[in-house]
Every structure is written in C-alpha cells, then in structure tokens.
Amino acid sequence: MEELAACVTTNGSVLNVLSPENCDIEILDNGRTINDFIDNKIKELGSEDSEQPFYVANVxxxxxxxxxxxxxxxxxxxxxxxxxxxxxxxxxxxxxxxxxxxxxxxxxxxxxxxxxxxxxxxxxxxxxxxxxxxxxxxxxxxxxxxxxxxxxxxxxxxxxxxxxxxxxxxxxxxxxxxxxxxxxxxxxxxxxxxxxxxxxxxxxxxxxxxxxxxxxxxxxxxxxxxxxxxxxxxxxxxxxxxxxxxxxxxxxxxxxxxxxxxxxxxxxxxxxxxxxxxxxxxxxxxxxxxxxxxxSSFTLAANVIAKRVVLDDTEHSDILEISPDKMIMYYLNDGLYGSLSSITLAPSLYKFVPYLPTADEGSEQKYRSIIWGPTCDSIDKLTDDYWLPELHVGDWLLIDNTGAYTVSIGTDFNGFERTHIYPVVTAETWHALNLSHA
Missing domain, CATH: 3.20.20.10 (Alanine racemase)
Structure with missing residues (x-):
C-alpha cells in the first residue's frame, strides 16, 4: 500500500475529502466483505418491508x-x-x-x-x-x-x-x-x-x-x-x-x-x-x-417485483423465439429509465447474478428470460435473451459492472425513486489512504 500513500493528494487533509460524514461511506472492518454488506442490506430492507434497489460502490x-x-x-x-x-x-x-x-x-x-x-x-x-x-x-x-x-x-x-x-x-x-x-x-x-x-x-x-x-x-x-x-x-x-x-x-x-x-x-x-x-x-x-x-466498481442490487411465465410459444413470438418449455418474464424495480439506460449499448457487457434464490437454490435448470424495468413503457427492457434459474417475486438480482453512464443519466420517470448508492471501502485501504479518525 506504499504506492497508494504516495499518490494520495497533498491538497489539504484527505479526511476532509472522503469521510463517513460527507459521503456516507461504510468501512468494512473485522473481515467483513462486500457480499456481507449486500446480504445485510437486503435483510435490512426486508425487515422494513422495502425492496428499493441500491448500488454498492467499491472504493x-x-x-x-x-x-x-x-x-x-x-x-x-x-x-x-x-x-x-x-x-x-x-x-x-x-x-x-x-x-x-x-x-x-x-x-x-x-x-x-x-x-x-x-x-x-x-x-x-x-x-x-x-x-x-x-x-x-x-x-x-x-x-x-x-x-x-x-x-x-x-x-x-x-x-x-x-x-x-x-x-x-x-x-x-x-x-x-x-x-x-x-x-x-x-x-x-x-x-x-x-x-x-x-x-x-x-x-x-x-x-x-x-x-x-x-x-x-x-x-x-x-x-x-x-x-x-x-x-x-x-x-x-x-x-x-x-x-x-x-x-x-x-x-x-x-x-x-x-x-x-x-x-x-x-x-x-x-x-x-x-x-x-x-x-x-x-x-x-x-x-x-x-x-x-x-x-466495474459498481454493483446494482435490484428486486424482482413481478413475474410472468409464458407457456404458449406463440405468445410474444415477436419479442422472442422461445423453446417448447417455458419462457419467463421478470420485472425489476430498476431499468432503462432509472439507472440502466446505458445497458442498451451492449447488454452482453453486464452480468445478471441471481441472489438469495428461494425455491430453486442449487438447481441447474435455466430458462430463457426477458428482464424488464418497472415503468409502463415497453422499451424499458434490459434483455430479452438471458438464461437464468427460475426466480420468484421478492428475489434479488445483482447486476455487475454498472458504474459507467448509469447513475449520471438516470431519471425518476413514472415516479420511481432514484437508486441509492452505498459506498464501501475495506479498512486496509481506508487506513492506507490515511482516512481514519485516528
């Protein structure tokens, strides 16, 4: 971490630039990881009867x-x-x-x-x-x-x-x-x-x-x-x-x-x-x-707020050529009008990771899926050809690599709230940057 200390700004106190007080940063101490933070945040939202999407920003x-x-x-x-x-x-x-x-x-x-x-x-x-x-x-x-x-x-x-x-x-x-x-x-x-x-x-x-x-x-x-x-x-x-x-x-x-x-x-x-x-x-x-x-510093956690299973392979044939099995449509609480407008640039650059699956944990069976955003506009679609294990309403998806041209161009269209950001940093990096109060 000596290289890190050498490149830190000398323009005044670093503590005054980046601190828990001025940007709500969470210090991951005692061996806590980002996954621990995400897990706790999802549990916290569940206890509050909330499913608001959130970002974790990895400093x-x-x-x-x-x-x-x-x-x-x-x-x-x-x-x-x-x-x-x-x-x-x-x-x-x-x-x-x-x-x-x-x-x-x-x-x-x-x-x-x-x-x-x-x-x-x-x-x-x-x-x-x-x-x-x-x-x-x-x-x-x-x-x-x-x-x-x-x-x-x-x-x-x-x-x-x-x-x-x-x-x-x-x-x-x-x-x-x-x-x-x-x-x-x-x-x-x-x-x-x-x-x-x-x-x-x-x-x-x-x-x-x-x-x-x-x-x-x-x-x-x-x-x-x-x-x-x-x-x-x-x-x-x-x-x-x-x-x-x-x-x-x-x-x-x-x-x-x-x-x-x-x-x-x-x-x-x-x-x-x-x-x-x-x-x-x-x-x-x-x-x-x-x-x-x-x-790659930002991961979005979005909740599956609705789900629709399409069994008839003639329904929505203009959207997707589906298999004889079933195709599943998921509706998330964030989308193109929120944080993910740039996902239309190249959907393959993003990775959708099921988080806290309910009934299908450990299942290898995957289904072709359409993932929609929450608004009433039909262009609010994240992907129409993605293979996922079956999810359920209330489950979460983690969407990696969402830090570029997402937060900065999001809107509150349809009255959906902007996605909250939780910055996190490990204690090791925090101290290397000389950012602690000690």
Whole structure:
C-alpha cells in the first residue's frame, strides 16, 4: 500500500475529502466483505418491508484502477471524466487520488469547484459551449478548454480571450461502440485554417486532443491518433504556437473480460508516445478516463417485483423465439429509465447474478428470460435473451459492472425513486489512504 500513500493528494487533509460524514461511506472492518454488506442490506430492507434497489460502490476497486493506471501509463495524467459518474464518493475518491477533471458544462465545473478542485486541474472538454458557460469558466479561473471550429474560436475570443486552448481533432474511431468523431473534432485538412484564425484572434493554442470513441476495441486506433496529433503539432510550430499539451481522451476499459485489455492499449500508447513525443520533449500528457475507473466498481442490487411465465410459444413470438418449455418474464424495480439506460449499448457487457434464490437454490435448470424495468413503457427492457434459474417475486438480482453512464443519466420517470448508492471501502485501504479518525 506504499504506492497508494504516495499518490494520495497533498491538497489539504484527505479526511476532509472522503469521510463517513460527507459521503456516507461504510468501512468494512473485522473481515467483513462486500457480499456481507449486500446480504445485510437486503435483510435490512426486508425487515422494513422495502425492496428499493441500491448500488454498492467499491472504493477499493477505484483505488486499484488508479494504481494500475499510474504504473502502466506513467507519462499520462488522468483527468477523470466527471460525466461518467458524478456521485459524491466517486468524485471525492478521485480528488483524494489527485486526478484532474474533465468537465463538459457549467454545472460540472461548479460541482468540481464546490468540492475544492483547483481550477488548473480542470479541462473544459467540450467543443461547443454556450457563451455564458465560457464566461463562467473565465470568472472562476478555468482556462483550459477545447475547440474544433472557427465559430467557437470567435466566441472564446469575445468571452475568454486569455483561455488556454486545445484543438480537438477527429480521428479514426470506426472500431468503437460509440463514434464520437461523427459529432466532434476538426479534420486534419482544416487544421491550417483553424490555427491561422486562432493566430488572427490572438488566442493561445497550447495543445491537441482527440477521442478514439467509447468502448474502443482496436488498440491501434490510439497509435494512429497520436501520429495525427504529431502532425498537428508540427503545423502549429510552423505558425508560431508553442504547444505543451497532448490530451489522448478516453475510450479505456478497466475490465479484463471484454474487448482489449488495458495493458495492451497502454503498450501501444507508450510506444506511440515514445516514437512521436519522446520523453525529453517536456510535454504534459493527459487523458480523460471515466468508464475505466468506475464501470466495474459498481454493483446494482435490484428486486424482482413481478413475474410472468409464458407457456404458449406463440405468445410474444415477436419479442422472442422461445423453446417448447417455458419462457419467463421478470420485472425489476430498476431499468432503462432509472439507472440502466446505458445497458442498451451492449447488454452482453453486464452480468445478471441471481441472489438469495428461494425455491430453486442449487438447481441447474435455466430458462430463457426477458428482464424488464418497472415503468409502463415497453422499451424499458434490459434483455430479452438471458438464461437464468427460475426466480420468484421478492428475489434479488445483482447486476455487475454498472458504474459507467448509469447513475449520471438516470431519471425518476413514472415516479420511481432514484437508486441509492452505498459506498464501501475495506479498512486496509481506508487506513492506507490515511482516512481514519485516528
């Protein structure tokens, strides 16, 4: 845990950043585990005649991800993407670990500043900003921001002329689940003109950013993007700009069971950085990881509030081609309108684990299942082809890997309450972070 102590923020007392008082964190002492916590929480809800869904946020997992990052990508400083999951325990953990923050709106900047984040540790990473938001950033000392078009440059020159600008370029993201370059980024063919316009407006362009897309499945995308950034740096140098920052964006996964492993991506990035931006270039290199830190850190516990067995293989044939046996439809108390809208991105990335089964404990028989959310909208469906042992009303499902773009975009549609979050941390990590009251 010495590495952990070394990376903890020195910006004031860590205790004031993350503590049981300011984010209801539960310290797992005396050998207690997360499973023990979940078991006790379910029993507690049962005693209160409640079946409200809840998240368990594993702070240890976030800390391990950070140690993995600084070990594997030593030249790249993470600026956590606040939009991915802005729950208090997550943000306070990132602050304690000393990361920077990628903010995309006035509200996100306000939130970061309210928690004590220094303005120089924020990048306003949105290329299309409202004028009032740009002025807010200027007033509060947030100077680093991105752009990708001439109209944005004009706005910035009027609202924040001393901003430190980062040119976002479009890169090849065809191998990503979500292609961000369809919406953002200047093409390489327009770079000359954009930088020339920035020079005319007397604006300071300090670097280049890119994003290979969310859920990138091809590590070579980073190498090509870094090579493209090198080309832009060379153009900027000819125009008299002193570039000092490279932002390699996001698109990282912290999981080992899907896509490309983080170590494989890191190896490609490190090699490309050494080739195009040698370590003696005194360049600041940052990234905007979000999913990497929190996806596997959150587990959702949802209750089976209703159930329907379909025996007629002609019923709902438009939904699912079922077996001659039976197909079961389950209705959970959380769904796409609640915490799980991003599950539509790739349902196979999530794992539904039966918890506390009643009559079928130990049974190997599984049935094809449809899992619905609780609302009255028929699109509120989590999966329509999942094999589970038979569950019963009152049972629970644990849904793993639900920390990314779930909490942050949930709603209370139909009057269903937002899912509560219970952060937990082991006593060992708590003390290593110097977070105890002792």
């Amino acid at each position: 240890d997992d976030m800390v391990k991800k950070h140690l993995r990052w600084i070990t594997t990508l030593p030249r790249v400083k993470p600026f956590y993407a606040l939009k991915c999951n802005s729950s208090p325990a997550v943000l306070r953990t990132m602050i304690a670990l000393g990361t920077g923050f990628d903010c995309a709106s006035k509200g996100e900047i306000q939130l970061a500043l309210s928690l004590g984040v220094s303005p120089d540790k924020i990048i306003y990473a949105h290329t299309t900003k409202a004028r009032s938001y740009i002025k807010y950033a200027r007033t509060h000392g947030v100077n680093m921001m991105t752009f990708d078009n001439e109209d944005e440059l004009v706005k910035i020159s009027l609202c924040h002329p001393t901003a430190r600008l980062v040119l976002r370029i479009a890169v090849d993201d065809t191998d990503s689940l979500r292609r961000l370059s369809l919406k953002f980024g200047a093409t390489l063919g327009t770079v000359d003109k954009l930088l020339g316009r920035a020079r005319e407006l007397d604006l300071d362009v300090i670097g280049v950013s890119f994003h290979v897309g969310s859920g990138c499945t091809e590590s070579s995308a980073f190498k090509q993007a870094i090579a493209d950034a090198r080309h832009v740096f060379d153009i900027a140098s000819l125009l008299g700009f002193q570039m000092s920052l490279l932002d390699i964006g996001g698109g990282f996964s912290g999981r080992d069971d899907v896509g490309v492993k983080f170590e494989e991506v890191s190896e490609v990035i490190n090699g490309a950085l050494d080739e195009y931006f040698p370590s003696d270039s005194e360049l600041e290199i940052i990234a905007e990881p979000g999913r990497y830190y929190v996806e």
